[in-house]
Amino acid sequence: MKPTMGSKNQSVKQRSSSTTEREFGGTLGATCIPIFLPLTVLYLISVVRSPAASVLQWPPPLPPTGHLWAPVAPALLLGWITLHVFLYLLPCGKVSEGLLLKNGTRLKYPINGFHALCISVALLMLLLWTDAPLGSLFELLLPLAVCAMGLSFVLSVYLYVRSFWAPHHALAPGGNTGNPLYDFFIGRELNPRIGGFDLKYFCELRPGLIGWVVVNLGMLMKEVELRDSPSLAMILVNSFQLLYVADALWNEEAVLTTMDIVHDGFGFMLVFGDLAWVPFTYSLQAAFLVVHPQSLSPVGAATIVLLNGIGYYIFRKSNSQKNQFRRNPMHPSVSKLETIATATGKRLLVSGWWGLVRHPNYLGDLLMAFAWSLPCGFSHLLPYFYVIYFTILLIHREARDERQCRAKYGLAWDAYCRRVPYRIFPYIY
Numbered sequence: 148m149k150p151t152m153g154s155k156n157q158s159v160k161q162r163s164s165s166t167t168e169r170e171f172g173g174t175l176g177a178t179c180i181p182i183f184l185p186l187t188v189l190y191l192i193s194v195v196r197s198p199a200a201s202v203l204q205w206p207p208p209l210p211p212t213g214h215l216w217a218p219v220a221p222a223l224l225l226g227w228i229t230l231h232v233f234l235y236l237l238p239c240g241k242v243s244e245g246l247l248l249k250n251g252t253r254l255k256y257p258i259n260g261f262h263a264l265c266i267s268v269a270l271l272m273l274l275l276w277t278d279a280p281l282g283s284l285f286e287l288l289l290p291l292a293v294c295a296m297g298l299s300f301v302l303s304v305y306l307y308v309r310s311f312w313a314p315h316h317a318l319a320p321g322g323n324t325g326n327p328l329y330d331f332f333i334g335r336e337l338n339p340r341i342g343g344f345d346l347k348y349f350c351e352l353r354p355g356l357i358g359w360v361v362v363n364l365g366m367l368m369k370e371v372e373l374r375d376s377p378s379l380a381m382i383l384v385n386s387f388q389l390l391y392v393a394d395a396l397w398n399e400e401a402v403l404t405t406m407d408i409v410h411d412g413f414g415f416m417l418v419f420g421d422l423a424w425v426p427f428t429y430s431l432q433a434a435f436l437v438v439h440p441q442s443l444s445p446v447g448a449a450t451i452v453l454l455n456g457i458g459y460y461i462f463r464k465s466n467s468q469k470n471q472f473r474r475n476p477m478h479p480s481v482s483k484l485e486t487i488a489t490a491t492g493k494r495l496l497v498s499g500w501w502g503l504v505r506h507p508n509y510l511g512d513l514l515m516a517f518a519w520s521l522p523c524g525f526s527h528l529l530p531y532f533y534v535i536y537f538t539i540l541l542i543h544r545e546a547r548d549e550r551q552c553r554a555k556y557g558l559a560w561d562a563y564c565r566r567v568p569y570r571i572f573p574y575i576y
């Protein structure tokens with residue numbers, strides 16, 4: 148989708164058809180969140196590395212400003228992103244089409260994220276083999292997070308400015324309010340591209356998500372430096388989260404039907420989430436274990452593995468069922484499921500996983516999130532940050548999706564809600 152200079156008529160049309168609905172607290176939220184979230188990332192990293200690791204300690208263990216910067220950090224970050232741009236452009240894997248856009252066309256996407264993960268892991272193994280000091284990522288967490296956040300701001304400004312050259316049909320349904328702060332935050336353009344390179348699709352599953360695996364491995368190597376071998380708790384956290392990232396990339400095509408790609412514009416909210424929030428807050432459990440080693444009994448470890456396995460099974464099966472149904476409802480694995488018709492011509496599943504609760508995939512995801520915190524024991528709240536934050540995020544996301552589905556499907560959605568009354572947790576919520 149190349150940016151084209153809009154004509155005068157087009158810009159008049161753009162202004163007259165701007166969206167009015169606001170999410171995330173509207174302008175106030177859009178002003179406060181970009182300040183609050185970066186401070187939260189710095190705060191969490193500082194607390195997790197402090198001896199007390201307590202979110203209740205006062206004053207908070209803020210680092211000296213000298214600890215926020217290291218010249219190697221921007222070089223590492225830019226090198227990492229360049230590597231992933233190169234891997235994205237590699238002509239391997241298939242090319243898939245996205246959903247139908249407003250102008251009746253479909254965009255093409257390379258499905259080679261799993262290749263990018265495998266090549267990244269191979270390169271990391273090579274680095275380990277050459278005794279590269281991967282454990283020093285622990286000391287570099289703050290400078291790397293600062294650089295990732297700086298990059299997120301720069302990219303978001305670029306995206307906001309270039310969106311004014313995008314044709315009207317290329318704007319996201321919710322990102323065109325005319326309020327610069329809100330539109331900058333929520334994202335104006337739906338699928339910003341440089342030539343064939345899709346910026347949102349690239350950021351969604353590659354540098355940040357695979358970066359999370361690298362940060363985790365760095366924490367594991369730091370533990371090896373300090374205590375000669377990785378603990379069982381650290382191995383579990385690394386393995387669970389590697390499985391989650393590998394799964395996302397193995398099923399990369401499924402991201403093409405998610406809310407992020409189909410509905411949300413590419414603005415600060417997603418850019419920051421993809422490039423800074425995911426790698427530097429999702430890795431908190433591994434960072435916590437470096438300073439606060441935990442011993443796990445075999446029974447404890449087996450129970451946690453079982454919980455993660457159950458969560459993963461529900462998550463994967465339900466996501467695959469819906470994805471298969473949306474791509475080909477006649478496929479034998481979904482053709483016998485009960486459905487209800489909607490006025491749009493699309494049908495809604497009311498049996499199988501999507502007949503259990505309205506978001507079975509969120510249920511599985513939350514069970515896994517809990518399993519990732521348990522290896523850190525019960526002495527601190529901080530390793531549970533992810534599961535607490537993620538519960539809030541998914542409850543909020545479920546409400547957003549519900550609003551969009553009600554607008555799309557009207558009475559049929561109400562019928563689905565009556566038939567499947569629980570949202571995420573059966574008989575609870």
Ligand code: NDP
Nearest residue numbers: 405406407466469473494495496497501508509512544548
């Ligand atoms: P979902 O995959 O849950 O998709 C929601 C869409 O599915 C709806 O908009 C609707 O779209 C369709 N749908 C809803 N109900 C039905 C039904 N009964 N039958 C058929 N289609 C239905 O969206 P998300 O993007 O929120 O989640 C994808 C995955 O990503 C989840 O597993 C989630 O847990 C995970 N996730 C992880 C995050 C993380 O940070 N770790 C963050 C966010 C999500 P339509 O009808 O138009 O097809």
